[in-house]
Amino acid sequence: xxxxxxxxxxxxxxxxxxxxxxxxxxxxxxxxxxxxxxxxxxxxxxxxxxxxxxxxxxxxxxxxxxxxxxxxxxxxxxxxxxxxxxxxxxxxxxxxxxxxxxxxxxxxxxxxxxxxxxxxxxxxxxxxx
Ligand code: HEM
Numbered sequence: 001x002x003x004x005x006x007x008x009x010x011x012x013x014x015x016x017x018x019x020x021x022x023x024x025x026x027x028x029x030x031x032x033x034x035x036x037x038x039x040x041x042x043x044x045x046x047x048x049x050x051x052x053x054x055x056x057x058x059x060x061x062x063x064x065x066x067x068x069x070x071x072x073x074x075x076x077x078x079x080x081x082x083x084x085x086x087x088x089x090x091x092x093x094x095x096x097x098x099x100x101x102x103x104x105x106x107x108x109x110x111x112x113x114x115x116x117x118x119x120x121x122x123x124x125x126x127x128x129x
Contacts, residue, residue: 003067007032
């Protein structure tokens, strides 16, 4: 929802009309991934916890999942980063027990989202049989 690289710059090569706005040729545009991921017109309940929200390709238009950008400059580390994340999460979950030590935690944005009080957890190794 809020990727660590939260957006990027593009330069308008010609005048572009977007919504009711004209972006003149030569202007810099900063696109923000979370604005698309939280768009009510695409996801009727954008704040709902729904890890599968991007999987139903039939019901969402193209380019609605953009944590790695899109188009010719899409992140070349896309698949590597996804696999690496899955492998790390897999081992953290299957080899360790987790206990959250801070229950009254909230998220802040500066400019990306992070837990306001850090994320203190107690991690205990599991016995692997
Ligand atoms: C969670 C991890 C990562 C995220 C969220 C991420 C996100 C992004 C985003 C948003 C862009 C800009 C795409 C665009 O302008 O459309 C980008 C570009 C890029 N990323 Fe990643 N990235 C990640 C991991 C990686 C890894 C692991 C590598 C290399 C092994 C990598 C290499 C690059 C490179 C070289 C570019 C520039 C591509 C270009 O401008 O043509 N990234 N990434």
